[in-house]
Amino acid sequence: MNVKRILAALAAAAFAAAVGPVRAAEGVKLDDIEVNLTDVASLQSGARTFVNYCLNCHSASLVRYSALRQLDLTDEQIKDNLMFTAEKIGMPMDIAMRPRDAKAWFATVPPDLSVIARARGADWLYTYLRTFYRDASTPTGWNNPVYTSPVMPHVLWKLQGEQVLKEVPATTRDGRPVVDEHGQPRKLAKLELAAPGRQSTAEYDKTAYDLVNFLVWMGEPNQLERKRLGIWVLFGLTVLVFLTYFLKLVYWKNVH
Amino acid sequence: MSNPSEATLPPGAGGGDDVDETRRKLLLATCIAGGAASGAAAWPFLASMEPSERAKALGAPVEADISALAPGEQMIVEWQGKPVWVVRRTQEMLASLKKDEARLADPSSRRSDQPEYAQNEWRAREDHKDLLVVVGICTHLGCSPTSKFAPGDPSMGADWLGGFLCPCHGSKFDLAGRVYANFPAPDNLPIPRYKFLSDAKVLIGDDKA
Amino acid sequence: MANGTTGNAWALRLFEWVDSRFPLSALWKEHLSEYYAPKNFNFWYYFGSLSLLVLVLQTITGIFLTMNYKPDATLAFASVEYIMREVPWGWLIRYLHSTGASAFFICVYLHMFRALLYGSYRKPRELLWLVGVLIFLSLMAEAFFGYLLPWGQMSYWGAQVIVNLFGAIPFVGEDLAIWIRGDYVVSDATLNRFFALHVAALPLVLVGLVVVHILALHDEHVGSNNPDGIEIKKNKDPVTGIPRDAIPFHPYYTVKDIFGAMVFLLVFSVIVFFAPELGGYFLEHNNFIPADPLKTPSHIAPVWYFTPYYSVLRATTDELKWVIGAAVAVFMLWAYLRYRRRTGGLVIFGFRLSLPTSIGMVLLVIGAVLFWLLVVLEAKVWGVLLMGASVVIFAFLPWLDRSPVKSIRYKGWMYKLALAVFAIAFIVLGYLGMQVPTPTATRIAQVSMIAYFAFFLLMPWYTSIDKTKPPPERLT
Numbered sequence: 001m002n003v004k005r006i007l008a009a010l011a012a013a014a015f016a017a018a019v020g021p022v023r024a025a026e027g028v029k030l031d032d033i034e035v036n037l038t039d040v041a042s043l044q045s046g047a048r049t050f051v052n053y054c055l056n057c058h059s060a061s062l063v064r065y066s067a068l069r070q071l072d073l074t075d076e077q078i079k080d081n082l083m084f085t086a087e088k089i090g091m092p093m094d095i096a097m098r099p100r101d102a103k104a105w106f107a108t109v110p111p112d113l114s115v116i117a118r119a120r121g122a123d124w125l126y127t128y129l130r131t132f133y134r135d136a137s138t139p140t141g142w143n144n145p146v147y148t149s150p151v152m153p154h155v156l157w158k159l160q161g162e163q164v165l166k167e168v169p170a171t172t173r174d175g176r177p178v179v180d181e182h183g184q185p186r187k188l189a190k191l192e193l194a195a196p197g198r199q200s201t202a203e204y205d206k207t208a209y210d211l212v213n214f215l216v217w218m219g220e221p222n223q224l225e226r227k228r229l230g231i232w233v234l235f236g237l238t239v240l241v242f243l244t245y246f247l248k249l250v251y252w253k254n255v256h
Numbered sequence: 257m258s259n260p261s262e263a264t265l266p267p268g269a270g271g272g273d274d275v276d277e278t279r280r281k282l283l284l285a286t287c288i289a290g291g292a293a294s295g296a297a298a299w300p301f302l303a304s305m306e307p308s309e310r311a312k313a314l315g316a317p318v319e320a321d322i323s324a325l326a327p328g329e330q331m332i333v334e335w336q337g338k339p340v341w342v343v344r345r346t347q348e349m350l351a352s353l354k355k356d357e358a359r360l361a362d363p364s365s366r367r368s369d370q371p372e373y374a375q376n377e378w379r380a381r382e383d384h385k386d387l388l389v390v391v392g393i394c395t396h397l398g399c400s401p402t403s404k405f406a407p408g409d410p411s412m413g414a415d416w417l418g419g420f421l422c423p424c425h426g427s428k429f430d431l432a433g434r435v436y437a438n439f440p441a442p443d444n445l446p447i448p449r450y451k452f453l454s455d456a457k458v459l460i461g462d463d464k465a
Numbered sequence: 466m467a468n469g470t471t472g473n474a475w476a477l478r479l480f481e482w483v484d485s486r487f488p489l490s491a492l493w494k495e496h497l498s499e500y501y502a503p504k505n506f507n508f509w510y511y512f513g514s515l516s517l518l519v520l521v522l523q524t525i526t527g528i529f530l531t532m533n534y535k536p537d538a539t540l541a542f543a544s545v546e547y548i549m550r551e552v553p554w555g556w557l558i559r560y561l562h563s564t565g566a567s568a569f570f571i572c573v574y575l576h577m578f579r580a581l582l583y584g585s586y587r588k589p590r591e592l593l594w595l596v597g598v599l600i601f602l603s604l605m606a607e608a609f610f611g612y613l614l615p616w617g618q619m620s621y622w623g624a625q626v627i628v629n630l631f632g633a634i635p636f637v638g639e640d641l642a643i644w645i646r647g648d649y650v651v652s653d654a655t656l657n658r659f660f661a662l663h664v665a666a667l668p669l670v671l672v673g674l675v676v677v678h679i680l681a682l683h684d685e686h687v688g689s690n691n692p693d694g695i696e697i698k699k700n701k702d703p704v705t706g707i708p709r710d711a712i713p714f715h716p717y718y719t720v721k722d723i724f725g726a727m728v729f730l731l732v733f734s735v736i737v738f739f740a741p742e743l744g745g746y747f748l749e750h751n752n753f754i755p756a757d758p759l760k761t762p763s764h765i766a767p768v769w770y771f772t773p774y775y776s777v778l779r780a781t782t783d784e785l786k787w788v789i790g791a792a793v794a795v796f797m798l799w800a801y802l803r804y805r806r807r808t809g810g811l812v813i814f815g816f817r818l819s820l821p822t823s824i825g826m827v828l829l830v831i832g833a834v835l836f837w838l839l840v841v842l843e844a845k846v847w848g849v850l851l852m853g854a855s856v857v858i859f860a861f862l863p864w865l866d867r868s869p870v871k872s873i874r875y876k877g878w879m880y881k882l883a884l885a886v887f888a889i890a891f892i893v894l895g896y897l898g899m900q901v902p903t904p905t906a907t908r909i910a911q912v913s914m915i916a917y918f919a920f921f922l923l924m925p926w927y928t929s930i931d932k933t934k935p936p937p938e939r940l941t
Contacts, residue, residue, distance in 0.1 A: 062546040064313065090313030111754070114546060118742075119753035219753075220549070222556045230738025236293055237731040243286040244724040250279045251720045255504050255712055300554035301529050308533070309551035 028146050030123040031130070033209065035216045037224055043071050046214025049207060051082045053155045054113060057102075060093035060218060062114035067221055106151050117219035122212050129156065129208040133163040133191055145189070160204045161197030166190050317461030319453065322387070330403055332392065335460045339392040339400055340448060342458065345378075349431045350386060352407070352417040353377055356430060361437040362444055368395075368434075370447035371463065379432040379447055389450045389460060390433040392420075396441040399424035405431070420445075493715075496683055501711035502718060503691035505940045509579035511725040516572040518726055519565055520675065524668060526562040534614065536660035538653035541616035542755045560741040566608055567747045568733055570770035573604060577859070581884060584871030585690050591863040593681040598860045600674045603667055605771070605856070610663035612768060613656060617752030622765045624659075625651045630778070630852075633845045650758060694872025695936045710940040764901055772898025773891050777855045777917070779902055780894075780910035781848035788915075789847065790839045796922070797828045851914070858921045865921055868928035870936050877931035887920035889913075 036042065047068060050060075066089045068078050075089050083089070085096060093114075102109040117125060128146045132154035135143035140153040143165075154160070170178040170186040178186040199207060217223070307315070315336040322342055325331055330343045354377065357363040365375050378385040392400050401420040409416050412428070419430040428436040433445035451463040484490050494500075533552050535544040548555035577597070580586050586594035613624045628651065632642035647654035681687065689697050689708065697708040712718075742748040746769050751762050767775050801824050839847075868876055873884065890913040897910045 062543055062550065064309065064551075066309070066313065067550070088313075088316065090309075090316050115753040119750055121750065220556075222550070226556065226560075226738055226741075230734065233734050233738060234731065236289075236296070237727060237734055240286075240289055240293055241724070241727045241731055243282065243289055244720070244727045247279075247282045247286050248720050248724045250282055251716055255717065300557050301525065304529055304552050304554045304558060305532065306553050308547070308553065308555075310547065 028127070030121075030127045030146070033122050033126040033212060035122050035213055037213065037217050039213065040072050042210045042213045043217050044073065045207070046210035046212070046217075047071060047073075047082060049156075049211045050113075050214055050218075051084070055084075055093060056095060057097065057106075057110040057152075058113045059095040060114045061112055063093050063218055063221075065089050065091060065093060067218075070221055071217075108151050110152070113215065113218070115219045117212070117216040122216050125215060126208060126212045129211065130160070130205065131163070131191060132157065132160070133165045134194065135165070156204075156207070157197065159197050159199045159207055161193050162195040163191045164194045166192050315461075317459050320458050320460060321456060322458055323456035327386070328405065330405075333460055335448065340460050341388070341390050341392045341403075343388040343390075343403075343431070345386045345388055345431060347386075349405070349418060350378060353430065353432050356417055356436075359436055360430065360434050361439075361442070363434060365434065365444055367442075368444035368446065370444075371449050373463075374447040377432070379434070379444070381450075381452070384452055387458070388432060389447060389458065391446045391448055393445070394422040394424065394427055394441050395435065395443040395445065396422065396425055396427055396439075401427070401429060401445075496679075497715035497719070498713055500683060500714040501689075501707055502714050503689055503697050503708075503940055504710055504712045504717075505691055505693065506718065506721075507692055509575070509582060509692075511722065511729075512572045512576035512579060514722040515725060515729050516569065516576055517675065518729070519569045519572055520671065523562060523565045523569065524672075526558050526565060527664065527668070529558050530562055531664055536614065536657050538616060538656055538756075541614060541656060545615050557737070560737045563748050564733060564737050564741060564743075566611065567743075567768070567770065568729075569604065570608070572729075573601060574770075577601070578888070581862075581887075582873045583690060583692050584694050584866065584868070584873075586863045587690075587694075587866060587871050588863060589687045590681075590690065593678065593687060594863055595860055596674055596678045596681055598857075600671065600678060601859070602856065603670050603674060607663060607667040607671060608768070608770065610659040610667065613651070613659045614663065615752055616656065616756045617749075618754045618756055618760075618762050619749045619752040619765070621651055621756035621758065622761055623767055624655065626765060627767075628655075630849050633843070633849050635842065635846065652758075690871065691940060692872060693874060693936055693940055694870055695938070695940070697940065700939065766899050769895065769899065772896070773894040774852050774855055774898075776894035776898035776910045777914050778848040778852040779898070780907055780914050781844055781851050782907065782911075783844045785911055786839055786842075786844055786847045789851075790835065793835055794832065797832060801825060801828055855914075855917065858918070861921065862924075865924040866928050867925050868931060868933060870933045872936065875934040875936045876928075877933050879927040879931040883920050883924070883927060886916050890916040890920070 065078055065083055065086060066075075068082060069075070073082075078089060086092075086094070099109045120128075124146060128144060131146060132142050132144050134141060137143075140151060142152075142154045142157075144154075145165075154162075166189070167187045168190050170188045172178060180186050193201070197204065220226075318333055318335045318340075320331065320333045320340075320342055322331070322344070325342065325344045327344050327346045328349070330341055333340045333342060362368055365379060370379060373381050376382070376385075378388075379390070380386070380388055394401050399422055401422040404412050404416070404421050405418045407416060407418045408414055409418075412421065417430065419428060420433070421428055422441065425440045427439040427441035429441075429445055430436070433447070435441045435444050448460055449463040450458055450460045452458050480489075530548065533544060533548045533555065535541055545559070548559055550556070552558075580594065580597075609624075609627065613620045628642050628645050631645060632638040634641060643649060645655075646652070647658055689711070691697065691710075697710040700709045701707060702709055736743060736747070742750070749768070751764075754762075766772065868880065870876055873881060893913045894910060894917065897906050897913070900906055902910075
């Protein structure tokens with residue numbers, strides 16, 4: 001019966017499709033990012049950016065400051081550099097702004113970011129942080145292609161600088177203009193840096209990368225331990241698979 | 257085709273001794289491996305019932321401000337969900353500690369639970385020996401004793417020197433939290449780890465330098 | 466059998482004390498060491514015991530999750546993250562439970578597929594099969610209630626949509642939906658009662674049904690099925706009375722199922738430790754956003770194991786209901802033509818009607834009611850009815866399958882084709898249920914749905930005319 005083989009192939013295909021990147025926004029191609037949670041320096045830098053720029057409107061109330069000890073930081077370092085509104089290190093990363101006030105000031109409550117990386121994905125966050133552009137038509141004066149008209153302004157604009165969205169005519173690789181089926185020239189939207197910030201493009205990309213790295217870590221701080229443990233569990237189970245297989249064979253020896 | 261009687265006999269009966277031997281060894285090996293795996297699998301479930309990070313955070317050391325505590329007064333501080341008394345004892349109170357030692361069950365605090373620096377006649381740190389820091393939970397069955405500081409208090413008897421009375425079963429403790437003999441409570445009141453951050457502030461629950 | 470050491474003698478005495486007051490050794494013999502099963506059980510036969518293993522796993526992990534979970538709309542989401550971050554090993558218990566939920570359905574679907582392959586539902590095992598259908602329905606309810614508990618966006622809106630489906634039932638729908646929710650929209654009241662149902666009520670029902678299921682299987686009068694679909698009890702050893710092609714469940718199948726369990730746990734652990742979200746299929750990304758009653762996500766889809774049925778619901782559009790009506794009319798015409806030649810008829814008010822007239826009258830009444838329903842009921846209601854029918858129709862299999870043989874090994878090409886088409890239709894419906902509906906996708910879903918129902922509804926016909934092979938006398 002070939003059913004078994006067909007099913008196995010289907011399962012493999014489904015699995016391959018499942019673990020690949022899944023969450024591109026409608027029409028916007030997301031930039032790829034390779035998160036690396038073993039890079040502690042990157043996580044620490046991301047933590048600093050997070051606490052300084054995000055943790056005033058956005059809470060991370062499901063994460064305690066003491067969790068930052070896992071980033072090779074001492075209690076002193078956490079208290080001196082990363083705790084601005086809490087007194088005890090066991091406290092969660094709450095903010096002082098009440099949801100009622102947020103609704104009144106911003107018409108929306110900035111979402112808690114504890115598990116944002118699990119909801120949106122690293123690629124989305126990385127793209128989002130780097131594609132803000134000036135747009136006079138929105139209330140904040142900023143817009144973003146992956147999350148249209150966010151209430152959020154570009155908090156990191158002083159680091160990145162100001163980008164604008166320019167429409168350029170689309171060209172093929174050898175420079176000829178591309179036209180659509182009506183003969184109209186196709187336009188592409190491109191982001192251009194109109195005014196530079198304190199960081200170069202490469203530096204800002206690194207800042208954004210570190211921040212996303214940190215957000216991914218914050219979404220599930222146990223990830224590394226989970227995978228480390230998994231290796232041992234698989235090893236143990238493989239041993240058991242072997243043993244039980246031979247046990248089965250020995251018992252079934254005389255059954256034909 | 258299988259031999260019908262063979263299929264229904266215990267396995268290995270037709271095969272001979274070496275099959276039996278292999279079977280027994282494999283069975284033993286598998287059982288040992290399986291037992292180890294089961295233990296490893298059970299462990300996380302049992303361990304999950306230990307205090308979580310939140311419980312540990314809530315059980316963190318507590319600072320108490322004793323600047324307003326006058327001599328003879330007692331304040332209650334909550335630490336790990338338990339009442340901790342801080343009593344600023346007067347000179348008379350300290351002097352009375354030596355007088356009744358014959359009637360105490362454990363006057364040298366050999367059995368009771370206290371840090372090394374509190375195993376002395378005042379059951380307190382030497383540099384602040386007037387300040388008693390003690391967990392206010394009776395060592396019998398967990399009620400919280402009431403304070404009876406007045407010597408000769410009529411409800412306690414003419415020879416009462418001052419201390420604590422547990423209302424549940426009548427155990428009596430002196431002004432260092434030491435239990436009187438022949439009462440239900442077996443041990444002196446426990447002393448938590450504590451240290452003085454200054455003359456006005458004491459940190460209860462931690463004494464690391 | 467005591468071998469003389471004191472320890473063993475005491476153990477034996479304790480055993481005998483219990484055994485003379487409780488049928489311990491009798492149960493052991495009846496269900497394990499002297500329960501005889503065919504010797505040719507293959508890969509497809511692992512999934513029953515694996516389903517039981519997953520049930521045990523879900524129960525244990527569920528108990529430990531309940532120690533820390535808070536069934537309150539303001540606390541639920543945070544309590545799940547509390548378990549993930551702050552309860553020692555909480556993350557592992559959570560992932561075991563979330564992966565276990567999907568694994569349960571994988572095992573149960575494959576277990577059901579085995580029945581379709583080897584005719585396990587055939588007489589005299591109809592009741593066993595029906596209990597299985599009840600287990601399947603209970604499992605779906607259990608999963609549905611459980612999914613609300615994390616109180617994410619998908620939890621909330623998935624529950625909202627499905628409970629609203631009950632609201633589509635004519636006359637009683639609205640009140641029914643309010644009664645289920647305990648409120649006008651899905652709210653804290655709903656969460657609390659779904660928690661009670663998920664943690665207490667349905668697990669008890671499931672365990673009870675599984676016990677009945679196994680007892681029905683072990684009943685001596687239900688014969689014994691196997692991949693060859695032949696009855697091994699017809700060929701017994703004259704001396705022992707044991708079927709010649711049988712082996713005792715213990716130790717043969719206990720040892721084989723333990724091996725199967727190890728392989729299963731290996732695959733299971735790969736997912737739990739390395740890909741617990743499985744790309745968003747086992748743990749949906751949108752569910753990491755706390756439930757917001759004022760903001761519907763742009764794309765609501767149920768968890769993968771419900772998507773085939775969700776597809777059926779969505780594919781039932783207005784034009785499709787006329788197709789259904791037409792199909793039913795054709796069927797009724799066929800039934801009339803097929804059965805009118807028989808003798809005997811109805812007696813109404815003392816008048817004896819001939820059989821053709823009787824059948825004609827009955828069908829006419831049914832047809833009129835159906836036509837009225839088609840006109841009156843919206844496509845939405847038909848969608849709900851068809852979705853329900855697509856689950857319940859499994860129950861009718863024992864009576865739809867008219868093949869002279871039980872196992873697919875000896876059935877003709879028609880059944881094999883039908884089963885393949887059914888499996889593909891099921892997978893296609895499942896896939897489409899996860900996607901955003903487009904006109905093309907809806908068409909494909911409709912075609913798949915028709916194929917799905919055709920597998921069942923045409924079965925009496927194609928299994929009767931299919932050219933089967935004679936099954937063997939002894940197991941191969």
